[in-house]
Amino acid sequence: MRIELRGKSFAGRAVLGPIRLTIGRGRRVAVLGPSGIGKSTLLRIVAGLDRDFDGQAEGDDRLAVVFQEPTLLPWRRALDNITIAAGCDAAVGRDLMAQVGLAGREDQFPRQMSLGQQRRLALARAFAARPDILLMDEPFASLDPETATRMIRLAAGLLDRSGAGLFLVTHDAGEPARLEAQVFRLSGHPAVLQRDRD
Amino acid sequence: MPGLLSLTAMLALWFVLALLSDNPRAVPGPGAVWSELVAIAASGELWFHAGMTLFRVLASFVLAMAVGLALGLWMGRSRAADHWLNPGLVIALNLPALVVIVLAYIWIGLNEVAAIVAVALNKIPVVTVMLREGARALRPDLDDMAQAFRMTAPARLRHVVLPQLAPHVAAAARAGISLIWKIVLVVELLGRSNGVGFKIYLLFSSFDVAGVLAWALAFVAVMLAIDLAVLRPWEARANRWRRDAD
Numbered sequence: 001m002r003i004e005l006r007g008k009s010f011a012g013r014a015v016l017g018p019i020r021l022t023i024g025r026g027r028r029v030a031v032l033g034p035s036g037i038g039k040s041t042l043l044r045i046v047a048g049l050d051r052d053f054d055g056q057a058e059g060d061d062r063l064a065v066v067f068q069e070p071t072l073l074p075w076r077r078a079l080d081n082i083t084i085a086a087g088c089d090a091a092v093g094r095d096l097m098a099q100v101g102l103a104g105r106e107d108q109f110p111r112q113m114s115l116g117q118q119r120r121l122a123l124a125r126a127f128a129a130r131p132d133i134l135l136m137d138e139p140f141a142s143l144d145p146e147t148a149t150r151m152i153r154l155a156a157g158l159l160d161r162s163g164a165g166l167f168l169v170t171h172d173a174g175e176p177a178r179l180e181a182q183v184f185r186l187s188g189h190p191a192v193l194q195r196d197r198d
Numbered sequence: 199m200p201g202l203l204s205l206t207a208m209l210a211l212w213f214v215l216a217l218l219s220d221n222p223r224a225v226p227g228p229g230a231v232w233s234e235l236v237a238i239a240a241s242g243e244l245w246f247h248a249g250m251t252l253f254r255v256l257a258s259f260v261l262a263m264a265v266g267l268a269l270g271l272w273m274g275r276s277r278a279a280d281h282w283l284n285p286g287l288v289i290a291l292n293l294p295a296l297v298v299i300v301l302a303y304i305w306i307g308l309n310e311v312a313a314i315v316a317v318a319l320n321k322i323p324v325v326t327v328m329l330r331e332g333a334r335a336l337r338p339d340l341d342d343m344a345q346a347f348r349m350t351a352p353a354r355l356r357h358v359v360l361p362q363l364a365p366h367v368a369a370a371a372r373a374g375i376s377l378i379w380k381i382v383l384v385v386e387l388l389g390r391s392n393g394v395g396f397k398i399y400l401l402f403s404s405f406d407v408a409g410v411l412a413w414a415l416a417f418v419a420v421m422l423a424i425d426l427a428v429l430r431p432w433e434a435r436a437n438r439w440r441r442d443a444d
Binding site for chain 1: 339340343344346349353364439
């Protein structure tokens, strides 16, 4: 899909400047920047959650989002959280839960799981939607290093197998390399994207 | 246990008051009311009239909850709807039940539809206000998730919105059912020829206090049974996910 942003502002304050971006299957893009620069705003525009901007977003790729928080339905069991949101059948849901190491926890409610497990469930849910492009918003933040490493390895494996593209937003410069993503930096006021010198 | 003791104490107080007043016609004792209750149950009258009243309670309850839920959800989610409908809601909240009932009988006719609509119209504004509060507090992050995953509208309603509204729906239901049965009695008194309200009207004309109390207590028991057997278990089920372990 192609994003051609001329600008985005909140209450008259320009947050994002002109940004051009093309993402799609097999292409992995990471956007780095300090917090508050507008990374999440950019991701919300790409995800179609924010349509109040100046510019165009076009493309009919299937998208799936891994949010900063797990954003699970607390009143539905783990497996139902996958099948309801992604619209897949139970077998696909079970298979993905097994792939992220949650086999046997299908009938648990989210609050019976640790934060790391909830994050992995959110990751499984995103892949269950069979996305062309996976959007991730700081998905490894506030995890201990060991759990974060495990999550990154899981995400990389699932991306390899499914061939989905990636649009990752993060403040951690170490993550893009581990996911083999091309690095862009978001900076300035209003913020614009710059290709990172490799 | 304290509940049982308190009930026993009230019964004892009633007994003593009836004894002191020494006027069994105006203040009948528990014994007189009980034998009246046994008599109307044995004759079959109780089941017919209580059944008619219960039918009206349930029909207007379902109507009021459905319309109140839809209106509350709409007003809680859409600022424009809230601005446009709020004045009407405030008027409806302050309209006396009696006015609504009389107008419904005049405009719709002295029939069952008018009775049920009149009761529902009295309850809808209250349900709407309670559910509007719930709809305003819906979690935006789950909205984003549902939108990002392109969940269909029925799926969003069933899996994302209604579970969040469940505590508000349960509160509105429990507050509503007791209010509704009180209004149903007035509706029956004014324009129906059966039901508990109609019977109480007849007993009032013959100044039969024991009969009035027998009918009232019988129906209180029915409503308590509904609360204990249906509404409370449903509320507990809707809140199951809040517990840590099953």
